[in-house]
Every structure is written in structure tokens, then in C-alpha cells.
Amino acid sequence: MAHIDYFFATISPYTYLCGIRPEEIARAHGATITYRPVDLMSVFTRTGGQPVPERHPSRQDYRLQDLARRAALRDLPLNVKPAFFPTNPAPSAYAIIAAQEAGGGSLSTLVATMTRACWAMDRDIADDDVIRDCLTQAGFDPALADKGLLAGAEAYHRNTEEAVRLGVFGAPFFITYGDQRFWGEDRLDDLEAHLSGRI
Template structure:
């Protein structure tokens, strides 16, 4: 059975644009997923990336155009300048880590719910009530937002180290157990083809 390590950031627009397509591909091929939310700014700093606000204006302008095009192509609502971005990623990441440990809900829906709250819902995903609403909507106990904070912090930090060691440098980033690496929501079709033995 194939396995995918999924590195992502809850404030990443491209993680939002991925929707739940990774989960659909994994289900199609009987693959398992380990969700590894991380500090994307920390990953940029460690792997030669540049935060969006520090990029050349040409790159910033292209990024906004590309996000708009991709959202239209995927039929997803998107505010390219959301009211609560950037925000503290850690609380939402801790909730995902706690939910993965607890089980019983839909992790793909939780990640999409949180990213959607940021990029389409104009909500601050660092806020406890927003996180609890997303946990509930994905079938998890909302009290998970209040538990396991120390373990969440440790796992969150370890996910960054794991990402660097595994060769990731952006989000979303998918790495298979065969060490095939796919960067970006626009490479999910390539991941699908790889798992099918075509790539």
C-alpha cells in the first residue's frame, strides 16, 4: 500500500486550492496519508524561499493573477487579499495534529475547512471559535482545540525538520514512500499518474 507524507501550511492559498483532491487520489489507489502541517515561513527560510511580501513586485503580481486563475479553474471562491492573512498558523496546525492523533473524523475536510475559512470565509483561523467550528464540521470533537498543545507544538516543530530532511520546500508538498516528490496543487494529477504506475 502506497503512503504519502503531506506537508502543508494552513495559511497557504495553494493548500486551499488543493481542496480534497489529494484524499480522492489516495482513496482511488488505496494509499494512506500522514498530514504534516508546518510553519511555511520557517520552511522558506531553511530552503531558500522568500515570503510573499518580500518578493519582487513582478512575482507578487503574478502570484495574485495565478491564484485567481487557479480558483476559477477549480470553481473555488477566493479572496486574493483576505482580511486575516497572514495569521498565526500554529493553533490551527495543533488542532490538525490533535485530530490526526484522535481519529474519528475527516482530516482532508478539516484542512480544507480551515484553509477555506481563511481564503474564502474571511475568518481568522488563529481564533479558537473558528478552529472549533472547523473541527466540528469535519466530524471531530471541538475540544481537541484545547488539548495536546505541548505535543502539538513538538510535532509542529518536528514536521518542519522532517520536511527539510525529506526535500520539501513549499506547500502543498506531497512525498511518496518511493521518495517521489510533488510540489503544488497543480501536480496532484501527476501524483495520481505516479500511483497508477504511469509516471
């Protein structure tokens, strides 16, 4: 069976723009998917990338234009300069890791809800109440926000180390069985074409 490792960051606007499409693509092609939140700043610094404020102004300007266009194409609301960015992504990542372990809800909805909270609703996804609300909306026990924090931190670290080892350098990043790699929300169509055998 085909499998997708989905490396992402809850503070990534391009992860937000993916919505639930990665899950829909996997399901349509009989593939399984593992959600692997990573420390994106660590990935950047270790693979030659730069945090947004350190990029050349021309790159920062292009990013804002690109985000607005991608959001319009996806018909999604987007604040390109949200109130709580950057924020600490670790607590939301730990909650997603705990939810994946616990089961009982929709992980695709949880990731979409977490990222929407940041990029469309000006909510702080480092805040426990916001995390609990997102867990609830996705059908998970909101108490997961307070459980397994050490295990979550360890898994978050492992995900980040594995991401760097496998060649991940940004988010979202998809790696299929057979080591086909797809970087960015704008490569979801390519991922789908690969899973269907067209490329």
C-alpha cells in the same frame, strides 16, 4: 501499500485549492496519507524561499493572477487578499495534529475547512472559536482545540524539521514512498499519474 506524506500549511492558498483531492487520490489508489502541517515561514527561510511581502513585485503580481486562475479552474471562491493573512498558523496546525491523533472525523475535510475559512470566508484561523467550528464541521470534538497543545507544538516542529530534511520547500508538498516529490496543487494530476503507474 503506497503512502503519501502531505506537507502543507493552513495559511497556504494553494493548500486551500487542493481541497479534499489529496485524500480522494490516495483512496482511489489504495494509498495511505499522513497530514503533516509545517511552519511554512521556517521552511521558506531555510530552503531559499521568501515570504510573500519580501518577493519582487513581479512575483507578487504573478502570484495573484495565478491564484485567481487556479481558483477559477477548481470552481472555488477565493479572496486573493483575505482579511486575516498573514495570521498565526500554529493553533490551526496543532488542532489538525490533535485530530489526526484522536480520529473520529475527516482530516481532509478539516484541512479544507480550515483553509477555506482563511481564503474564502475572511475568518481568522488563529482564533479558537474558528478552529472549534472547523473541527465540528469535520466531525471532530471541538475540544481538541484546547487539548494536547504541547504535543501539537512538538509534532509541528518535528514536521517542519522533517520537511526540510526531505527536501520540502513550499506547500502543498507531497512525498510518496520511494521519494517521489510533487510540489503544488497543480501537480496533483502528476501525483495521481505516479500512483497509477503511468509515470
